[in-house]
Amino acid sequence: MYLNVLTQCIPAPLFEGMWRHPEDQSALGYRSLDYWVNMAQQLESACIDALFFADIHGVYDVYQDSPAPSIQHSVQVPAIDPVLVIPAAAAATRNLGFAVSYSTSYHAPYQCARLFSSLDHLTGGRIGWNIVTSDLRLAVGTGLAEQCPHDERYDRADEYLDLVVRLWEDSWEAGAVRHDAASDTFADPARVHRVDHAGRWYRMSAPHQCEPSPQRTPVLYQAGSSDRGLTFAARHAELVFVALSGFRQGRERVEDLRDRARRQGRDPEGLRILQGMCLILGEDAAQARARAEEYERFSSRGGLTAKWCGWTGLDLASYPAEAPLSDLPAGQMRSVTDFLRQAGAGRELTVGDLREHVATPRRPNPHARLMLFGTPEQVADRMEMWLERTKIDGFNLMPCPPTLGTRDLCELLVPELQRRGLARKSYDTAERTLRERYFGSGVTRYVRAAENNGGNRHGG
Amino acid sequence: MYLNVLTQCIPAPLFEGMWRHPEDQSALGYRSLDYWVNMAQQLESACIDALFFADIHGVYDVYQDSPAPSIQHSVQVPAIDPVLVIPAAAAATRNLGFAVSYSTSYHAPYQCARLFSSLDHLTGGRIGWNIVTSDLRLAVGTGLAEQCPHDERYDRADEYLDLVVRLWEDSWEAGAVRHDAASDTFADPARVHRVDHAGRWYRMSAPHQCEPSPQRTPVLYQAGSSDRGLTFAARHAELVFVALSGFRQGRERVEDLRDRARRQGRDPEGLRILQGMCLILGEDAAQARARAEEYERFSSRGGLTAKWCGWTGLDLASYPAEAPLSDLPAGQMRSVTDFLRQAGAGRELTVGDLREHVATPRRPNPHARLMLFGTPEQVADRMEMWLERTKIDGFNLMPCPPTLGTRDLCELLVPELQRRGLARKSYDTAERTLRERYFGSGVTRYVRAAENNGGNRHGG
Numbered sequence: 023m024y025l026n027v028l029t030q031c032i033p034a035p036l037f038e039g040m041w042r043h044p045e046d047q048s049a050l051g052y053r054s055l056d057y058w059v060n061m062a063q064q065l066e067s068a069c070i071d072a073l074f075f076a077d078i079h080g081v082y083d084v085y086q087d088s089p090a091p092s093i094q095h096s097v098q099v100p101a102i103d104p105v106l107v108i109p110a111a112a113a114a115t116r117n118l119g120f121a122v123s124y125s126t127s128y129h130a131p132y133q134c135a136r137l138f139s140s141l142d143h144l145t146g147g148r149i150g151w152n153i154v155t156s157d158l159r160l161a162v163g164t165g166l167a168e169q170c171p172h173d174e175r176y177d178r179a180d181e182y183l184d185l186v187v188r189l190w191e192d193s194w195e196a197g198a199v200r201h202d203a204a205s206d207t208f209a210d211p212a213r214v215h216r217v218d219h220a221g222r223w224y225r226m227s228a229p230h231q232c233e234p235s236p237q238r239t240p241v242l243y244q245a246g247s248s249d250r251g252l253t254f255a256a257r258h259a260e261l262v263f264v265a266l267s268g269f270r271q272g273r274e275r276v277e278d279l280r281d282r283a284r285r286q287g288r289d290p291e292g293l294r295i296l297q298g299m300c301l302i303l304g305e306d307a308a309q310a311r312a313r314a315e316e317y318e319r320f321s322s323r324g325g326l327t328a329k330w331c332g333w334t335g336l337d338l339a340s341y342p343a344e345a346p347l348s349d350l351p352a353g354q355m356r357s358v359t360d361f362l363r364q365a366g367a368g369r370e371l372t373v374g375d376l377r378e379h380v381a382t383p384r385r386p387n388p389h390a391r392l393m394l395f396g397t398p399e400q401v402a403d404r405m406e407m408w409l410e411r412t413k414i415d416g417f418n419l420m421p422c423p424p425t426l427g428t429r430d431l432c433e434l435l436v437p438e439l440q441r442r443g444l445a446r447k448s449y450d451t452a453e454r455t456l457r458e459r460y461f462g463s464g465v466t467r468y469v470r471a472a473e474n475n476g477g478n479r480h481g482g
Numbered sequence: 483m484y485l486n487v488l489t490q491c492i493p494a495p496l497f498e499g500m501w502r503h504p505e506d507q508s509a510l511g512y513r514s515l516d517y518w519v520n521m522a523q524q525l526e527s528a529c530i531d532a533l534f535f536a537d538i539h540g541v542y543d544v545y546q547d548s549p550a551p552s553i554q555h556s557v558q559v560p561a562i563d564p565v566l567v568i569p570a571a572a573a574a575t576r577n578l579g580f581a582v583s584y585s586t587s588y589h590a591p592y593q594c595a596r597l598f599s600s601l602d603h604l605t606g607g608r609i610g611w612n613i614v615t616s617d618l619r620l621a622v623g624t625g626l627a628e629q630c631p632h633d634e635r636y637d638r639a640d641e642y643l644d645l646v647v648r649l650w651e652d653s654w655e656a657g658a659v660r661h662d663a664a665s666d667t668f669a670d671p672a673r674v675h676r677v678d679h680a681g682r683w684y685r686m687s688a689p690h691q692c693e694p695s696p697q698r699t700p701v702l703y704q705a706g707s708s709d710r711g712l713t714f715a716a717r718h719a720e721l722v723f724v725a726l727s728g729f730r731q732g733r734e735r736v737e738d739l740r741d742r743a744r745r746q747g748r749d750p751e752g753l754r755i756l757q758g759m760c761l762i763l764g765e766d767a768a769q770a771r772a773r774a775e776e777y778e779r780f781s782s783r784g785g786l787t788a789k790w791c792g793w794t795g796l797d798l799a800s801y802p803a804e805a806p807l808s809d810l811p812a813g814q815m816r817s818v819t820d821f822l823r824q825a826g827a828g829r830e831l832t833v834g835d836l837r838e839h840v841a842t843p844r845r846p847n848p849h850a851r852l853m854l855f856g857t858p859e860q861v862a863d864r865m866e867m868w869l870e871r872t873k874i875d876g877f878n879l880m881p882c883p884p885t886l887g888t889r890d891l892c893e894l895l896v897p898e899l900q901r902r903g904l905a906r907k908s909y910d911t912a913e914r915t916l917r918e919r920y921f922g923s924g925v926t927r928y929v930r931a932a933e934n935n936g937g938n939r940h941g942g
Contacts, residue, residue, distance in 0.1 A: 031600075033668060042663035049661060049668070053603035053693075055573045079592070081689055089676070089689050096668035100693040102600035109566050110573040110604070113515045132539070132624040133588065140491075140562035143513035144570070164592035165679075165686040201509060203502035206782050208493060208509070208556035216549070219625075228623040229541055229549050233513075233560040322666050 023409060023444050024294060024416030024460065025436075026121070027065055027428065030076040031058075031102045036300070036420045038097055038329055039322025043423040051425070053102055055110045061428060062111035065118055068432035069446045071459055072119030072150060073111070074243070074418065075104035079128060079156065080164045082332030086339045095325030097332070105137065112145040117449040119456035121150030121243055126182040127175070128156065131224055132231075134182075135189035138240045139232035147236025147455035147466075152243035153258065155179045155251075176250045181221045183258050187470060188217045190239040193230035209233065239468035241456045256282030257471050261294045261460060263418050267391050272297070272412035287472030294460050297408060298418040300393045302386045303401060303430045310396050314386035317422055321383035330380045343374030350376075394419075398438035406444065483869060483904050484754055484876030484920060485896075486581070487525055487888065490536040491518075491562045496760070496880045498557055498789055499782025503883040511885070513562050515570045521888060522571035522578055528892035529906045531919055532579030532610060533571070534703070534878065535564035539588060539616065540624045542792030546799045555785030557792070565597065572605040577909040579916035581610030581703050586642045587635070588616065591684055592691075594642075595649040598700045599692035607696025607915035607926075612703035613718065615639045615711075636710045641681045643718050647930060648677045650699040653690035669693065699928035701916045716742030717931050721754045721920060723878050727851050732757070732872035747932030754920050757868060758878040760853045762846045763861060763890045770856050774846035777882055781843035790840045803834030810836075854879075858898035866904065 033049040034041035041049035051057030065073055081099045083089040092099050108120045120141075124134065141149040155175045198213035219226040244259035246252055255262050262279060266272030280290035302317055304310025331337055341349060347358065350373070358376060386395040394401045408414060421427025439445035452463040493509040494501035501509040511517030525533055541559045543549040552559050568580045580601075584594060601609040615635045658673035679686045704719035706712055715722050716739060724739075726732030740750035762777055764770025791797055801809060807818065810833070818836060846855040854861045854877075868874060881887025899905035912923040 039666060041661075041668060042666070044663075053600075053695075055569060055604050059573060079596075079691070081691060083688075088671075089674070090671035093669050093671040093674045093689065094667050099689075099691060100669075101596075101691050102603055103597055106565070106569045106597075106600050106604055109515060109568075109570040113519060113570040113573065128590070128593065130588070130625055136539075136561075137563055137566075140513075140566050143562055144515050144566055163686070163688040165590055165684055201501075203504075203780075206499060206502070206784060207554050208501060209553050209560075211548075211550035211553040214549070214553045224625055226623070226625040228543075228625075229553065229559075231539070231541060231559060231561050235513075320663075324666060 023405070023439070024071050024296060025439075025445060026072045026074045026296060026416070026418045027070055027431070028074050028076060028298065028418050028420045029061075029424070030078075030098070031104045031107055032078075032098050032100065033096045034424055035076070037317070037321065037422045037424070038095060038325030039320050040317070040423045041096055042320045042322075043316060043426075046423045046425045048424045049096075053100075055107070058107045058111050059114045062115050062118055064428060064432050066115045068436040069449055070118060070432075070436075071416075072121050072148075072456060074121040074150070074152065075107065075123065076152075077101070077104050077123040077125075077154075079125065082328055083163070084335055084337050085328040085331035087337055091324050091328040092332070095322040095328060097325045097328045105141070108141060108149070109144050112148060117148075117451075119148045119150060119241075119459060120145060121152055121241065121456075123152040123154045125154045125156040126179045127154075131182050131185045132189070132226060132228065135186045136231050138186075139190065139230070139235050139238075142235035142237050142240055143232070147457075149237070150241035150243050150261065150456055152245065152263075153179065153183065153254075154245075155254075172248070173250050176246075176254050178223045179254060180257070181223050185217070185219055185221070185224055185226065187239055187468065188219075189230040191468065191470075193217055194232075194234050196234065199233050237455050237457050237466065237468070241460065242468065252279060252282060255279070256288070256293070257286045260292060260457070260468070261296065263296055263298050264414070265298050265392055266412060266414070269408070269411040272408075272414070276413050288469070292461070292469060294415045295413075296416045296418045297412070297414045298392065299420065301401070301419045301421045301427060301431060301435070302393065302395045303421070303427065303435055304397060305430075305434060306397055310400075313422075314395065317386055318383050320423075323381035326383065327377065327381045338373060338377050338380065341373040343372060343377065345373045347371045347373065347376060349373065398434045401435055402438045402442060402444070405439070406442070409444075483865070483899070484531050484756060485899075485905060486532045486534050486756060486876070486878045487530055487891070488534050488536060488758065488878050488880045489521075489884070490538075490558070491564045491567055492538075492558050492560065493556045494884055495536070497777070497781065497882045497884070498555060498785030499780050500777070500883045501556055502780045502782075503776060503886075506883045506885045508884045509556075513560075515567070518567045518571050519574045522575050524888060524892050526575045526578040528896040529909055530578060530892075530896075531876075532581050532608075532916060534581040534610070534612065535567070535583065536612075537561070537564050537583040537585075537614075539585065542788055543623070544795055544797050545788040545791035547797055551784050551788040552792070555782040555788060557785050557788045565601070568601060568609070569604050572608060577608075577911075579608045579610060579701075579919060580605060581612055581701065581916075583612040583614045585614045585616040586639045587614075591642050591645045592649070592686060592688065595646045596691050598646075599650065599690070599695050599698075602695035602697050602700055603692070607917075609697070610701035610703050610721065610916055612705065612723075613639065613643065613714075615706075615714075632708070633710050636706075636714050638683045639714060640717070641683050645677070645679055645681070645684055645686065647699055647928065648679070649690040651928065651930075653677055654692075654694050656694070659693050697915050697917050697926065697928070701920065702928065712739060712742060715739070716748070716753070717746045720752065720917070720928070721756065723756055723758050724874070725758050725852055726872060726874070729868070729871040732868075732874070736873050748929070752921070752929065754875040755873075756876045756878045757872070757874045758852065759880065761861070761879045761881045761887060761891060761895070762853065762855045763881070763887065763895055764857060765890075765894060766857055770846075770860075773882075774855065777846060778843050780883075783841035786843065787837065787841045798833065798837050798840065801833040803832060803837065805833045807831045807833065807836060809833065858894045861895055862898045862902060862904070865899070866902070869904075 029035045078098045081089040082092045195213040243261045244255040245263035246255045283290045421431045453459045489495045538558045541549040542552045655673040703721045704715040705723035706715045743750045881891045913919045
């Protein structure tokens, strides 16, 4: 079973309002190297596979047509650049992996390739890239990019991926670096190639700026959930984050993902599928209940609303409370199906009902969707059930509250998983890179889908 | 006197071919966190002000119309991203400052502002930004940017600077961050403002993504030498790197820079001016001579030529050796004045003569231009002379060979400067930020030139 921990360099990552928990340290810690170094060492002591940093560019400003609610309730703002936290955390650890969201919409491929080669060198092969094709509503306001339609974004990301992988895999041959002082040859130029490319979105004619790093291509993560996103993931990704809403639908989704990989000419077992889940844990039932109460008490109604509106693009403040839900744009009804399913029968639902639903944190219970709740035994039982019934490979955990939750994950949950033989008790030192950690010692190189191997599909 | 050390995350920074020195560790070390952490700790133990990282995007490919000579002789390639080295070095030090070149041509202003705010938070206020407006010959090949004329580049950089400084200084008011759990107020949105801008090159309408960091605006470094570059430096920079070729011309240049700052409505003493100099040091005269011999022996003729051609844009391989120098494009003659001055009289000079000049390392001597050479006493004498005669504020030193040279700088030269009362023996702990280190305790904030203070010059 693979265990990642998901975070973000913001106050109280993932849990709107939890910076108010009196024992949480993330409100100051998120911008301190000590905080992140300590967290990385804690996770390494529990033999976690990787610490994964989400990211955002810009400030949500849909709710009330203003950034004010996000700023007041700290909805992913303020936010510092997670890429900068990784080198310090890597210098203080030896085995823990790191992954980070990095958008194909904000950075040129050449820059992206250099960034991850640099991180791979500096971490000694412990880096993963969560490929994000950003929703650009935010980015337009920040002058970072032009908005483009969803599916076209993925076409563009396909070209981007092919290009950065060529820089990593094809530019510097194995053995190109010589360090031969006598002939004044640092590297053999006959073995270092320009990547020539003139495609629909990108142009390039240059060798990669970095010599080969331990993994060359970072471990590729993806989290697409649309049909186009799943195809993208099946084509490129080695590790996929999912948010399965239940066992049966989950099992189907997992099989579908492996099928898609097979259709791309890839080994379906070359995909690791991790289920994202909140984790609210207590040493015993009483402490678990206390944590659940804190979660409900400190969650921010305004923050939850601002985030929901930012995600869906729908300003719930712009409709009267008594308006029927059918007044909302049709495209947004998909976002409220969860609500409709729960609240359904009896009377016509209103925007006011939806607002209340959005602003209310889900009550933690052992069967809640996308949540693991309870004692270490209860949570481990539930994790086993997820593994068996859906055939996922592991979890991407979001501990709540961030600081105490991370400690309890390491000190309470992992030991229980270790007792059951579900989690490792030590790192296998033969697995020197993050890719080897996921796929076994010796599996050092990224394998491209068959159709991507041509090299010059886009010209050159 | 202020002392910076200049480096780059490449094998043998600044000295083509010196990776061949048998005791140099930079050829492997440049891509290792341990190497940089050790160097930072060494510099901190000598109370150096800041470690400054140059950078490059792309691979020089002018000489022989190919990247091959740069790759063979390691002319600023391979190169990793220096921004990533700083957090690890900062986590291992408490007082040393860091600065890094970052180009206004490759990154959107919003991204730049967030990067340096993040670095300023993570380093506790120890970051400087060397503002670079890149020569884009390289970047075009890498798909990073379009080339644009030199002076227009600076106009564009002026707009860029005004914009990022507004994000740092004007978006989040002092006291905006409240951490008030009772009212669910992380920050007071009435005190956080969008930066609205619609200028010639950039558009933006968003609040800054980061809360105020210790320095807000990083210490601004600049190294322009053209007339337009000097005006840019005088308008924005707090610390200017110069390459003065002698005492008299140097004194005039220093006065001119302070005059330009005055004409921008700035305090001319608000500029620190550091002279860039190679440093070749020996414990005694015999060791200095040995170091000089190594420098000549290990310098790479091909590497020096590839770098010169990359800088000037002139491919010396494309002319016959016997061609008269007057065959070169007129615009390039400025690059060869140094050569002409030395080699001048007697016969007509040829491209072959120039090639030989370019490929030959300057012989170290105590009076060499842009070089400090000799024993600690000789070098300290020379540094004193520079300070007195030109009124510079300090030095940006490039030790050669990189690894041993840095050690000797810390262990031989700094103690000699300390004996003379020219270098500090301990950091002043009242100076908590890099800006305070350069301008005194309490000087925490960047002061904009008067004409930049309007705020909404470009719209709003």
